[in-house]
Amino acid sequence: MAVEMFYDDDADLGIIQSRKVAVIGYGSQGHAHALSLRDSGVDVRVGLPETSKSRAKAEEEGLRVVTPSEAAAEADVIMILAPDTAQRKIYAEDIAPNLKSGDALFFGHGFNIRYGLIQPPSDVAVAMVAPKGPGHLVRRQFVDGKGVPCLIAVEQDPDGKTEALALSYAAGIGGARAGVIKTTFKEETETDLFGEQAVLCGGISALIQNGFEVLTEAGYAPEIAYFEVLHEVKLIVDLIYEGGIAGQRYSVSDTAEYGDLTRGPRVIGPEVKENMRKILGEIQDGTFAKEWVAEDEAGRPNFTKLAEQGARHPIEEVGKKLRGLMAWMK
Ligand SMILES: NC(=O)C1=CN([C@@H]2O[C@H](COP(=O)(O)OP(=O)(O)OC[C@H]3O[C@@H](n4cnc5c(N)ncnc54)[C@H](OP(=O)(O)O)[C@@H]3O)[C@@H](O)[C@H]2O)C=CC1
Ligand SMILES: CC[C@](O)(C(C)=O)C(=O)O
Numbered sequence: 001m002a003v004e005m006f007y008d009d010d011a012d013l014g015i016i017q018s019r020k021v022a023v024i025g026y027g028s029q030g031h032a033h034a035l036s037l038r039d040s041g042v043d044v045r046v047g048l049p050e051t052s053k054s055r056a057k058a059e060e061e062g063l064r065v066v067t068p069s070e071a072a073a074e075a076d077v078i079m080i081l082a083p084d085t086a087q088r089k090i091y092a093e094d095i096a097p098n099l100k101s102g103d104a105l106f107f108g109h110g111f112n113i114r115y116g117l118i119q120p121p122s123d124v125a126v127a128m129v130a131p132k133g134p135g136h137l138v139r140r141q142f143v144d145g146k147g148v149p150c151l152i153a154v155e156q157d158p159d160g161k162t163e164a165l166a167l168s169y170a171a172g173i174g175g176a177r178a179g180v181i182k183t184t185f186k187e188e189t190e191t192d193l194f195g196e197q198a199v200l201c202g203g204i205s206a207l208i209q210n211g212f213e214v215l216t217e218a219g220y221a222p223e224i225a226y227f228e229v230l231h232e233v234k235l236i237v238d239l240i241y242e243g244g245i246a247g248q249r250y251s252v253s254d255t256a257e258y259g260d261l262t263r264g265p266r267v268i269g270p271e272v273k274e275n276m277r278k279i280l281g282e283i284q285d286g287t288f289a290k291e292w293v294a295e296d297e298a299g300r301p302n303f304t305k306l307a308e309q310g311a312r313h314p315i316e317e318v319g320k321k322l323r324g325l326m327a328w329m330k
Protein backbone atom coordinates (compact mmCIF):
# COMPACT_ATOMS: atom_id res chain seq x y z
CA MET A 1 0.00 0.00 0.00
CA ALA A 2 1.41 3.43 -0.96
CA VAL A 3 2.19 5.71 1.98
CA GLU A 4 0.80 9.24 2.22
CA MET A 5 3.62 11.83 2.10
CA PHE A 6 3.30 15.49 3.05
CA TYR A 7 5.60 18.49 2.53
CA ASP A 8 5.68 22.13 3.67
CA ASP A 9 3.08 23.14 1.04
CA ASP A 10 0.60 20.63 2.55
CA ALA A 11 1.05 21.95 6.11
CA ASP A 12 -0.52 25.03 7.71
CA LEU A 13 2.06 26.35 10.18
CA GLY A 14 -0.59 28.78 11.44
CA ILE A 15 -2.36 25.92 13.24
CA ILE A 16 0.48 25.21 15.66
CA GLN A 17 1.27 28.95 15.89
CA SER A 18 -2.25 29.48 17.25
CA ARG A 19 -1.78 26.94 20.08
CA LYS A 20 0.15 26.91 23.38
CA VAL A 21 2.72 24.11 23.33
CA ALA A 22 4.36 22.42 26.32
CA VAL A 23 7.49 20.37 25.61
CA ILE A 24 8.03 18.03 28.57
CA GLY A 25 11.74 17.13 28.77
CA TYR A 26 14.74 18.92 27.27
CA GLY A 27 17.04 16.10 26.15
CA SER A 28 17.92 14.94 22.65
CA GLN A 29 14.46 15.46 21.13
CA GLY A 30 13.09 17.96 23.66
CA HIS A 31 15.69 20.66 22.98
CA ALA A 32 15.29 20.23 19.20
CA HIS A 33 11.49 20.52 19.28
CA ALA A 34 11.37 23.39 21.77
CA LEU A 35 14.00 25.51 20.01
CA SER A 36 12.78 24.87 16.46
CA LEU A 37 9.11 25.46 17.37
CA ARG A 38 10.14 28.70 19.09
CA ASP A 39 12.10 29.71 15.96
CA SER A 40 8.98 28.87 13.89
CA GLY A 41 6.96 31.43 15.84
CA VAL A 42 5.22 29.01 18.22
CA ASP A 43 4.37 29.83 21.86
CA VAL A 44 6.48 27.22 23.70
CA ARG A 45 7.20 26.51 27.35
CA VAL A 46 9.43 23.67 28.60
CA GLY A 47 8.25 21.44 31.46
CA LEU A 48 11.02 20.16 33.77
CA PRO A 49 11.14 19.27 37.48
CA GLU A 50 12.69 21.91 39.79
CA THR A 51 15.69 19.59 40.28
CA SER A 52 16.29 18.85 36.58
CA LYS A 53 19.82 19.11 35.20
CA SER A 54 18.35 20.33 31.89
CA ARG A 55 16.77 23.50 33.32
CA ALA A 56 19.86 25.70 33.00
CA LYS A 57 20.43 24.67 29.34
CA ALA A 58 16.86 25.54 28.34
CA GLU A 59 16.96 28.86 30.19
CA GLU A 60 20.31 29.77 28.60
CA GLU A 61 18.57 29.44 25.22
CA GLY A 62 15.95 31.94 26.36
CA LEU A 63 13.17 29.39 26.79
CA ARG A 64 10.66 29.74 29.61
CA VAL A 65 10.91 26.73 31.94
CA VAL A 66 8.15 25.73 34.37
CA THR A 67 7.34 22.46 36.13
CA PRO A 68 5.76 19.66 34.04
CA SER A 69 2.40 20.16 35.78
CA GLU A 70 2.47 23.96 35.24
CA ALA A 71 3.40 23.39 31.58
CA ALA A 72 0.54 20.91 31.12
CA ALA A 73 -1.93 23.28 32.80
CA GLU A 74 -0.90 26.28 30.65
CA ALA A 75 -0.68 24.50 27.30
CA ASP A 76 -3.25 22.99 24.97
CA VAL A 77 -0.70 20.86 23.05
CA ILE A 78 1.47 18.77 25.37
CA MET A 79 4.41 16.94 23.76
CA ILE A 80 6.03 14.33 26.03
CA LEU A 81 9.75 14.07 25.29
CA ALA A 82 10.99 12.52 28.52
CA PRO A 83 12.48 8.98 28.44
CA ASP A 84 9.90 6.35 27.42
CA THR A 85 10.17 4.59 30.79
CA ALA A 86 9.50 7.87 32.70
CA GLN A 87 6.44 8.90 30.68
CA ARG A 88 3.81 6.79 32.48
CA LYS A 89 4.54 8.42 35.88
CA ILE A 90 4.82 11.93 34.38
CA TYR A 91 1.48 11.41 32.65
CA ALA A 92 -0.24 10.15 35.83
CA GLU A 93 1.19 12.77 38.20
CA ASP A 94 1.70 15.92 36.12
CA ILE A 95 -0.30 15.72 32.91
CA ALA A 96 -3.55 13.82 33.54
CA PRO A 97 -4.67 16.10 36.45
CA ASN A 98 -4.17 19.13 34.15
CA LEU A 99 -5.72 17.80 30.93
CA LYS A 100 -8.72 19.72 29.63
CA SER A 101 -11.23 18.58 27.04
CA GLY A 102 -9.90 19.70 23.64
CA ASP A 103 -6.23 19.46 24.63
CA ALA A 104 -3.84 17.47 22.46
CA LEU A 105 -1.34 14.99 23.89
CA PHE A 106 1.65 14.41 21.59
CA PHE A 107 4.41 11.79 21.58
CA GLY A 108 7.77 11.53 19.77
CA HIS A 109 7.57 7.70 19.81
CA GLY A 110 4.57 5.43 20.27
CA PHE A 111 5.86 3.10 23.03
CA ASN A 112 3.52 4.13 25.87
CA ILE A 113 0.38 4.19 23.74
CA ARG A 114 1.21 1.02 21.73
CA TYR A 115 1.79 -1.02 24.89
CA GLY A 116 -1.16 0.49 26.82
CA LEU A 117 0.97 2.17 29.54
CA ILE A 118 -0.81 5.52 29.05
CA GLN A 119 -4.54 5.65 28.39
CA PRO A 120 -5.72 9.24 27.82
CA PRO A 121 -9.41 10.24 28.09
CA SER A 122 -11.42 10.13 24.85
CA ASP A 123 -12.01 13.92 24.64
CA VAL A 124 -8.25 14.54 24.32
CA ALA A 125 -6.55 14.34 20.91
CA VAL A 126 -3.65 11.87 20.85
CA ALA A 127 -1.04 12.09 18.11
CA MET A 128 2.60 11.44 17.35
CA VAL A 129 5.30 13.41 15.55
CA ALA A 130 8.29 11.08 15.40
CA PRO A 131 11.45 12.35 13.72
CA LYS A 132 13.40 9.59 11.97
CA GLY A 133 16.72 10.76 13.35
CA PRO A 134 18.59 11.71 16.54
CA GLY A 135 17.41 14.93 18.21
CA HIS A 136 20.73 16.74 17.87
CA LEU A 137 20.57 16.26 14.09
CA VAL A 138 16.89 17.26 14.04
CA ARG A 139 17.99 20.62 15.46
CA ARG A 140 21.16 20.92 13.33
CA GLN A 141 19.23 20.20 10.12
CA PHE A 142 16.55 22.76 11.06
CA VAL A 143 19.18 25.45 11.66
CA ASP A 144 20.84 24.60 8.33
CA GLY A 145 17.51 25.08 6.50
CA LYS A 146 17.06 21.32 6.03
CA GLY A 147 14.94 18.78 7.89
CA VAL A 148 14.75 15.22 9.23
CA PRO A 149 11.80 13.17 7.88
CA CYS A 150 9.00 12.63 10.42
CA LEU A 151 6.25 10.09 10.90
CA ILE A 152 2.87 11.35 12.13
CA ALA A 153 0.05 9.25 13.57
CA VAL A 154 -3.31 9.95 15.13
CA GLU A 155 -4.66 7.66 17.87
CA GLN A 156 -7.60 9.80 19.08
CA ASP A 157 -9.26 12.50 17.00
CA PRO A 158 -12.13 14.10 18.96
CA ASP A 159 -12.46 17.22 16.76
CA GLY A 160 -11.44 15.82 13.36
CA LYS A 161 -8.51 18.26 13.19
CA THR A 162 -5.73 16.24 14.84
CA GLU A 163 -3.92 15.17 11.67
CA ALA A 164 -3.65 18.79 10.48
CA LEU A 165 -2.35 19.76 13.94
CA ALA A 166 0.30 17.01 13.87
CA LEU A 167 1.39 17.98 10.34
CA SER A 168 1.62 21.61 11.40
CA TYR A 169 3.78 20.64 14.40
CA ALA A 170 6.01 18.49 12.13
CA ALA A 171 6.46 21.51 9.83
CA GLY A 172 7.40 23.63 12.87
CA ILE A 173 10.40 21.37 13.59
CA GLY A 174 11.49 21.20 9.93
CA GLY A 175 10.17 17.69 9.21
CA ALA A 176 7.96 18.73 6.28
CA ARG A 177 11.02 20.09 4.43
CA ALA A 178 12.21 16.46 4.11
CA GLY A 179 8.85 14.65 4.03
CA VAL A 180 6.22 13.54 6.53
CA ILE A 181 4.64 10.08 6.32
CA LYS A 182 1.31 9.20 7.88
CA THR A 183 1.39 5.97 9.88
CA THR A 184 -0.08 4.41 13.04
CA PHE A 185 1.26 4.22 16.61
CA LYS A 186 1.59 0.45 16.12
CA GLU A 187 3.61 0.68 12.92
CA GLU A 188 5.92 3.46 14.17
CA THR A 189 6.60 1.74 17.50
CA GLU A 190 7.30 -1.70 16.07
CA THR A 191 9.45 -0.50 13.13
CA ASP A 192 11.36 2.02 15.27
CA LEU A 193 12.21 -0.57 17.94
CA PHE A 194 13.17 -3.10 15.27
CA GLY A 195 15.33 -0.58 13.40
CA GLU A 196 17.27 0.55 16.47
CA GLN A 197 17.76 -3.00 17.83
CA ALA A 198 18.54 -4.98 14.69
CA VAL A 199 20.20 -2.46 12.38
CA LEU A 200 20.85 1.15 13.45
CA CYS A 201 22.18 0.77 17.00
CA GLY A 202 22.38 -2.92 17.99
CA GLY A 203 23.29 -4.33 14.58
CA ILE A 204 25.86 -1.71 13.58
CA SER A 205 27.54 -1.55 17.02
CA ALA A 206 27.92 -5.34 17.16
CA LEU A 207 29.18 -5.48 13.56
CA ILE A 208 31.83 -2.83 14.27
CA GLN A 209 32.95 -4.34 17.60
CA ASN A 210 33.21 -7.83 16.11
CA GLY A 211 35.16 -6.57 13.09
CA PHE A 212 37.56 -4.68 15.38
CA GLU A 213 38.03 -7.75 17.60
CA VAL A 214 38.74 -10.07 14.65
CA LEU A 215 41.40 -7.72 13.26
CA THR A 216 43.13 -6.91 16.57
CA GLU A 217 43.01 -10.55 17.80
CA ALA A 218 44.76 -11.46 14.52
CA GLY A 219 47.57 -9.03 15.44
CA TYR A 220 46.71 -5.96 13.36
CA ALA A 221 47.21 -2.51 14.89
CA PRO A 222 44.18 -1.17 16.81
CA GLU A 223 44.55 2.21 15.05
CA ILE A 224 44.33 0.56 11.62
CA ALA A 225 41.41 -1.60 12.76
CA TYR A 226 39.62 1.52 14.10
CA PHE A 227 39.98 3.45 10.83
CA GLU A 228 38.93 0.39 8.82
CA VAL A 229 35.79 -0.73 10.65
CA LEU A 230 34.56 2.39 12.48
CA HIS A 231 35.81 5.69 11.04
CA GLU A 232 35.20 4.65 7.43
CA VAL A 233 31.67 3.49 8.26
CA LYS A 234 30.48 7.10 8.13
CA LEU A 235 32.11 7.69 4.77
CA ILE A 236 30.53 4.55 3.30
CA VAL A 237 27.15 5.27 4.95
CA ASP A 238 27.22 8.81 3.52
CA LEU A 239 27.40 7.25 0.05
CA ILE A 240 24.50 4.92 0.88
CA TYR A 241 22.50 7.89 2.27
CA GLU A 242 23.10 9.89 -0.90
CA GLY A 243 22.73 7.19 -3.56
CA GLY A 244 21.47 4.00 -1.94
CA ILE A 245 23.47 0.77 -1.79
CA ALA A 246 23.82 0.98 -5.59
CA GLY A 247 25.43 4.44 -5.24
CA GLN A 248 27.94 3.08 -2.74
CA ARG A 249 28.79 0.16 -5.05
CA TYR A 250 29.40 2.65 -7.88
CA SER A 251 31.97 4.54 -5.81
CA VAL A 252 33.97 1.69 -4.25
CA SER A 253 36.43 -0.42 -6.21
CA ASP A 254 35.35 -3.50 -8.19
CA THR A 255 37.39 -5.55 -5.75
CA ALA A 256 35.38 -4.15 -2.83
CA GLU A 257 32.12 -4.65 -4.71
CA TYR A 258 32.95 -8.31 -5.47
CA GLY A 259 33.87 -8.84 -1.79
CA ASP A 260 30.62 -7.12 -0.75
CA LEU A 261 28.47 -9.25 -3.07
CA THR A 262 30.08 -12.59 -2.21
CA ARG A 263 31.14 -12.15 1.46
CA GLY A 264 28.42 -9.83 2.83
CA PRO A 265 25.78 -12.58 2.79
CA ARG A 266 28.25 -14.88 4.61
CA VAL A 267 28.62 -12.35 7.45
CA ILE A 268 24.92 -11.51 7.65
CA GLY A 269 23.50 -14.88 6.62
CA PRO A 270 20.15 -16.66 7.04
CA GLU A 271 20.78 -17.26 10.77
CA VAL A 272 21.11 -13.50 11.37
CA LYS A 273 17.88 -12.90 9.45
CA GLU A 274 16.19 -15.57 11.60
CA ASN A 275 17.45 -13.76 14.75
CA MET A 276 16.04 -10.51 13.33
CA ARG A 277 12.66 -12.22 12.88
CA LYS A 278 12.74 -13.39 16.52
CA ILE A 279 13.61 -9.88 17.69
CA LEU A 280 10.68 -8.50 15.67
CA GLY A 281 8.41 -11.15 17.24
CA GLU A 282 9.44 -10.05 20.76
CA ILE A 283 8.58 -6.45 19.83
CA GLN A 284 5.23 -7.40 18.30
CA ASP A 285 4.08 -9.64 21.18
CA GLY A 286 5.16 -7.15 23.90
CA THR A 287 8.00 -9.29 25.35
CA PHE A 288 10.62 -6.56 24.79
CA ALA A 289 8.42 -3.81 26.26
CA LYS A 290 7.64 -5.90 29.35
CA GLU A 291 11.33 -6.72 29.84
CA TRP A 292 12.43 -3.07 29.42
CA VAL A 293 9.78 -1.68 31.80
CA ALA A 294 10.72 -4.32 34.44
CA GLU A 295 14.46 -3.60 33.95
CA ASP A 296 13.81 0.12 34.48
CA GLU A 297 11.65 -0.49 37.56
CA ALA A 298 14.43 -2.67 39.06
CA GLY A 299 16.93 0.22 38.74
CA ARG A 300 18.39 -0.88 35.36
CA PRO A 301 21.00 -3.40 36.69
CA ASN A 302 21.53 -5.22 33.37
CA PHE A 303 21.43 -2.00 31.32
CA THR A 304 24.09 -0.44 33.57
CA LYS A 305 26.34 -3.53 33.48
CA LEU A 306 26.16 -3.87 29.69
CA ALA A 307 26.62 -0.12 29.09
CA GLU A 308 29.74 -0.15 31.32
CA GLN A 309 31.11 -3.18 29.46
CA GLY A 310 30.53 -1.37 26.15
CA ALA A 311 32.28 1.78 27.38
CA ARG A 312 35.32 -0.32 28.38
CA HIS A 313 35.64 -1.97 24.94
CA PRO A 314 39.17 -1.35 23.55
CA ILE A 315 37.75 0.34 20.45
CA GLU A 316 36.59 3.25 22.66
CA GLU A 317 40.08 3.95 23.97
CA VAL A 318 41.77 3.97 20.58
CA GLY A 319 38.87 5.94 19.09
CA LYS A 320 39.11 8.64 21.76
CA LYS A 321 42.83 9.02 21.07
CA LEU A 322 42.44 9.20 17.27
CA ARG A 323 39.44 11.53 17.31
CA GLY A 324 41.40 13.81 19.65
CA LEU A 325 43.96 14.25 16.85
CA MET A 326 41.33 15.31 14.29
CA ALA A 327 40.84 19.07 14.60
CA TRP A 328 37.33 19.03 13.07
CA MET A 329 36.05 16.55 15.65
CA LYS A 330 36.47 19.04 18.50
N1 LIG B 1 16.84 10.38 21.17
C1 LIG B 1 16.29 10.53 19.97
O1 LIG B 1 16.90 11.09 19.06
C2 LIG B 1 14.90 10.06 19.68
C3 LIG B 1 13.99 9.91 20.70
N2 LIG B 1 12.67 9.69 20.41
C4 LIG B 1 11.71 9.64 21.50
O2 LIG B 1 11.68 10.92 22.13
C5 LIG B 1 11.39 10.75 23.53
C6 LIG B 1 12.49 11.42 24.36
O3 LIG B 1 13.68 10.71 24.17
P1 LIG B 1 15.11 11.42 24.28
O4 LIG B 1 15.05 12.77 23.63
O5 LIG B 1 16.10 10.43 23.82
O6 LIG B 1 15.23 11.63 25.85
P2 LIG B 1 16.52 12.10 26.68
O7 LIG B 1 16.89 10.99 27.58
O8 LIG B 1 17.55 12.68 25.78
O9 LIG B 1 15.96 13.34 27.51
C7 LIG B 1 15.20 13.21 28.62
C8 LIG B 1 14.77 14.59 29.12
O10 LIG B 1 13.62 14.36 29.95
C9 LIG B 1 13.88 14.97 31.20
N3 LIG B 1 13.14 14.29 32.25
C10 LIG B 1 13.47 13.19 32.96
N4 LIG B 1 12.51 12.93 33.85
C11 LIG B 1 11.56 13.90 33.70
C12 LIG B 1 10.35 14.21 34.37
N5 LIG B 1 9.90 13.45 35.37
N6 LIG B 1 9.64 15.28 33.94
C13 LIG B 1 10.08 16.07 32.93
N7 LIG B 1 11.23 15.83 32.29
C14 LIG B 1 11.96 14.76 32.67
C15 LIG B 1 15.39 14.91 31.38
O11 LIG B 1 15.81 15.85 32.35
P3 LIG B 1 17.16 15.67 33.23
O12 LIG B 1 18.21 16.42 32.47
O13 LIG B 1 16.86 16.31 34.52
O14 LIG B 1 17.43 14.20 33.33
C16 LIG B 1 15.82 15.28 29.97
O15 LIG B 1 15.74 16.67 29.77
C17 LIG B 1 11.26 9.25 23.75
O16 LIG B 1 9.91 8.92 23.59
C18 LIG B 1 12.08 8.65 22.61
O17 LIG B 1 11.72 7.33 22.25
C19 LIG B 1 12.20 9.61 19.12
C20 LIG B 1 13.06 9.73 18.07
C21 LIG B 1 14.49 9.84 18.27
C1 LIG C 1 17.78 4.94 16.18
C2 LIG C 1 17.43 5.29 17.60
C3 LIG C 1 16.16 6.12 17.74
O1 LIG C 1 15.05 5.35 17.35
C4 LIG C 1 16.27 7.33 16.84
C5 LIG C 1 17.36 8.32 17.05
O2 LIG C 1 15.55 7.42 15.88
C6 LIG C 1 16.01 6.47 19.23
O3 LIG C 1 15.08 5.93 19.88
O4 LIG C 1 16.82 7.25 19.75
Ligand SMILES: [Mg+2]
Pocket residue numbers: 131132133192196
Ligand atom coordinates in the same frame (compact mmCIF):
# COMPACT_ATOMS: atom_id res chain seq x y z
MG1 LIG D 1 14.00 6.12 15.74
Ligand SMILES: [Mg+2]
Pocket residue numbers: 109192193196
Ligand atom coordinates in the same frame (compact mmCIF):
# COMPACT_ATOMS: atom_id res chain seq x y z
MG1 LIG E 1 13.66 4.86 18.92
